[in-house]
Amino acid sequence: MDKVQLLLSHYAESRYTRQLNKGFGWLRFEPELEAEYRISNYRAFRTTRIGALCTLLLALLFFLGFDIFYALRHYDATLTPAIFGMRLIALAGIMLSATMVLYGNDRSAGAFWVPCTVFFIGTTTLVSNILYMQVLEQVGMPFNIDGMILVLIAIFFPVGYSYWGSVVCALVTFITMLVAIPAFLPAGYLDDFVALSIYPLVAMFFAGMSRYFQESATRRQFLTRAALKELADSDSLTGLCNRRMFEILLDRSLRESQRERHCLGLMLVDVDFFKRYNDLYGHPAGDAVLKAVAEALQSTPRRSLDFAARLGGEEFALVFCDLVPVFAERVAEEVCRRIEGLAIPHEGSNIGPVLTVSVGMALSQPGDTRDSLYKRADEALYTSKGGAATARPWPPKWAEPTRVMFFSSFLHRVFTPSRSLSPRAGQTGSVSAQRVASIRQPHPCGPRES
Ligand SMILES: Nc1nc2c(ncn2[C@@H]2O[C@H](COP(=O)(O)OP(=O)(O)OP(=O)(O)O)[C@@H](O)[C@H]2O)c(=O)[nH]1
Incomplete structure (x- = not known):
């Protein structure tokens, strides 16, 4: 053989x-x-x-x-x-x-x-x-x-x-x-x-x-x-696109969205307190969780060109090729809900009794490159993880926007511009305040030309 x-x-x-x-x-x-x-x-x-x-x-x-x-x-x-x-x-x-x-x-x-x-x-x-x-x-x-x-x-x-x-x-x-x-x-x-x-x-x-x-x-x-x-293109544990394929597809989707004047959304998703999960429940259980999260993310994309990828460890990405900016927060909320809906017990989490994720999202702007878009999404995720480190009320009440803000820094940025996050060491609160401002402006992709 x-x-x-x-x-x-x-x-x-x-x-x-x-x-x-x-x-x-x-x-x-x-x-x-x-x-x-x-x-x-x-x-x-x-x-x-x-x-x-x-x-x-x-x-x-x-x-x-x-x-x-x-x-x-x-x-x-x-x-x-x-x-x-x-x-x-x-x-x-x-x-x-x-x-x-x-x-x-x-x-x-x-x-x-x-x-x-x-x-x-x-x-x-x-x-x-x-x-x-x-x-x-x-x-x-x-x-x-x-x-x-x-x-x-x-x-x-x-x-x-x-x-x-x-x-x-x-x-x-x-x-x-x-x-x-x-x-x-x-x-x-x-x-x-x-x-x-x-x-x-x-x-x-x-x-x-x-x-x-x-x-x-x-x-x-x-x-x-x-x-x-x-x-060669997929992640062996979850079957999603691996990082290499993610980069190739993101490049292609970004070019396409710029040509068509669509707005592309890049969402980074990170499992909260995953190290503790591994320590508490063991590595094989951690693997099973990553597979379950991947499956849930895989079913999120709405259009045929949207895709999910595992970037490594417990970090995932979702790419929405033609996202109407006003729906961005709804999509982010849906992702958080889906993962929490899996109801995977996580006693080591500071957030709640079940496994949660933090989400960072960036919407494409004219002239964006893969790196610049990724950098913005990563910054948003970084801020989000700062928020994840703090205790949140449980169970979440998704219907109330003022409560939603506790479960995703992305949503937090959208709904609570005046409220400061709990940034990680080295990150200033003004960064998140700045992003709050930018996300409230009309989206740079602007209305599409007919
Ligand atoms: N079971 C399993 N664990 C993995 C895999 N890849 C990475 N990890 C583990 O994921 C954990 C990631 O830990 P951190 O980067 O500290 O992330 P975290 O504990 O979620 O912390 P926060 O991101 O701040 O919430 C490490 O313990 C890795 O060993 C994998 O394929 N399977």
Whole structure:
């Protein structure tokens, strides 16, 4: 077992590794994963499809050259224009398909048009074969179905069909050939045809086998890469984004919010008196608490681009990509409530009988960088932790704003500008007073331009 396999075998909670362990002998994943695989596969195979189209084009040009430089001179010239026409139809199909793959911007462009081209080529080859058969004796040409063999192999190209799609398409083509050719075959050639039919069958079998192994390897690679990426991006204890991914996503979200003139909210969440919790209840219980807090935070984001992360230890972050500033305090309150709602007993806490968190929040301003935004949120959290150190009345009465202020310094800043916090050593009260003032001003993001 190599290191990657060993690593993944210990990462059982991922849906990718679950699928890897379960296997996919029928080349099908769980429905959600299957949809994800197809989208990723389409992106990855775009170049391959163009390559496959070029190969088909070369093969067709070869046959056109054969028609022009050989068939036209040696066989019945009256036959050639019809076959020539068939080749041109196939050529048009390839060009159309290539254009759709190159310029079509949705997934169906390649997945639909490339198999369509194979279908075009299959049909025109079959018709050409039938046309040739009409004059076999006249031109003195031996009967063959080599063109159909090539088409059956081409169906198994990774051109857009799934493996099972290719199998169905190849079988339909093969059966059509078995029915159509004898219907037009001149008498006396039937035995030849039956004997020759074994070749497309064998070609189909080998092409199908190699396509099966190719798709199986592609699927395995997809699952392995996705699981490794997930492993690299997530925190192993809680499954949330880790700090590295948080920084990448925050950068991206901040750029996006500045472009769209949205207001981005960064909320830092820190579990209160967590060291005491560990000391009182033990490290494994501390781990369980971190998981429970992470789960509660994970269910807080409202929009698809919002996300939660564990920054390290007992510190978490929530990023709200499009936050209406007046709702900021409501969101902060909801986070505090959710964690307190878990009702995890914490006898070592100065705040109350259950586990609580402190929250610091910053709203983005034009020209903010990740660091400047984080710094403001961290300062708010620092102030909040100063507030957390003081005893608060319990149970909290969330409905009353004057009471809410005791449970989060963020809310404190919003609702009680005149009341001073209990800052930690080195922190001046004026810092919090200043922030109180700034949070009461209209938000710098301002009204959005329509
Ligand atoms: N169980 C567990 N504990 C952790 C983990 N990571 C960090 N810790 C502990 O978290 C505690 C953090 O302690 P402090 O930074 O003093 O924070 P605190 O006790 O919450 O104090 P305040 O933040 O001021 O409320 C330390 O005891 C760490 O050992 C972890 O993954 N699991």
